[in-house]
Amino acid sequence: MSTQTLTEAKMSHHDLLKDQVAIVTGSGRGIGLSIAKKLAGTGATAVITDISQEFADSGVKEITDSGLKASGFVCNVTDVNSIEKMTEDVMNKFGRIDILVNNAGITKDTLFMRMKLEDWNAVIETNLNSVFKVTQSVIKNMSKVNYGRIVNIASVIGIHGNMGQANYAASKAGVIALTKTIAKEYASRNVTCNAIAPGFIDTAMTQKLKPEMKEQYMKFIPLGRFGSPDDVAECAYFFCTGGSYVTGQVIVVDGGMFM
Ligand code: NAP
Numbered sequence: 001m002s003t004q005t006l007t008e009a010k011m012s013h014h015d016l017l018k019d020q021v022a023i024v025t026g027s028g029r030g031i032g033l034s035i036a037k038k039l040a041g042t043g044a045t046a047v048i049t050d051i052s053q054e055f056a057d058s059g060v061k062e063i064t065d066s067g068l069k070a071s072g073f074v075c076n077v078t079d080v081n082s083i084e085k086m087t088e089d090v091m092n093k094f095g096r097i098d099i100l101v102n103n104a105g106i107t108k109d110t111l112f113m114r115m116k117l118e119d120w121n122a123v124i125e126t127n128l129n130s131v132f133k134v135t136q137s138v139i140k141n142m143s144k145v146n147y148g149r150i151v152n153i154a155s156v157i158g159i160h161g162n163m164g165q166a167n168y169a170a171s172k173a174g175v176i177a178l179t180k181t182i183a184k185e186y187a188s189r190n191v192t193c194n195a196i197a198p199g200f201i202d203t204a205m206t207q208k209l210k211p212e213m214k215e216q217y218m219k220f221i222p223l224g225r226f227g228s229p230d231d232v233a234e235c236a237y238f239f240c241t242g243g244s245y246v247t248g249q250v251i252v253v254d255g256g257m258f259m
Pocket of ligand 1: 026030032052055076078106126154155156198203204
């Protein structure tokens with residue numbers, strides 16, 4: 001065993017991401033907040049960014065109240081100026097960005113026939129174009145120091161499609177293709193880029209679905225329960241800690257719904 005590996009082995013799980021800075025977009029609540037908490041629990045400073053100041057503040061409070069490190073910034077992932085400002089503020093405050101989790105996302109579901117161009121554009125803008133913009137803003141710092149972990153939150157819908165979700169499915173399929181391309185372009189800089197494709201996760205996004213629809217989904221989940229944000233966070237944690245030889249991959253976290 002090399003000295004490096006021995007030292008790593010001796011490090012406690014709580015220190016694995018010690019001194020690292022992790023930006024998670026849309027992390028005021030839901031899956032993003034769980035990921036931020038998990039990374040903070042492993043020693044990182046979690047940078048909570050959200051379109052809403054209120055959610056950014058409450059997310060930070062939840063983490064710092066448990067004795068972990070977090071810092072909040074308002075950032076609208078559709079707005080380049082807002083993104084550039086956030087990245088600059090984070091660099092000025094911490095001097096490094098080791099991890100980026102592109103998590104912010106929305107749905108605007110309706111059958112294709114009724115889908116307005118504005119519903120299409122809003123979802124592509126928030127879920128896909130944002131990943132281009134935020135990643136471009138952050139990756140140059142990673143590239144410079146030869147280290148980075150990028151995790152994109154896609155969806156099983158981006159692999160399989162879904163009735164009423166043409167805009168969402170296309171945005172998430174785009175995120176998967178973008179993930180693989182960034183993985184190829186930045187592998188030589190030791191920047192990995194992977195995606196998580198969650199199935200049905202119990203958050204505000206899915207709480208608005210009709211009970212009949214939820215029952216329908218449940219029938220197709222072999223593990224017999226909806227996922228929790230923590231189930232997704234476990235996977236993000238893997239990409240940011242142990243998964244140094246894993247890049248360009250999509251891990252499906254869906255209780256076995258699609259296999
Ligand atoms: P959520 O609870 O609605 O959280 C999404 C977060 O993103 C919210 O805090 C939201 O802020 C923020 N956000 C929305 N638009 C934003 C913008 N323009 N700029 C910055 N932040 C913005 O949803 P979630 O379920 O945790 O979803 C997180 C990610 O997982 C999304 O990409 C989603 O597509 C994906 N996903 C979710 C599921 C699921 O079943 N829940 C399944 C597959 C994939 P506000 O609340 O203030 O608007």
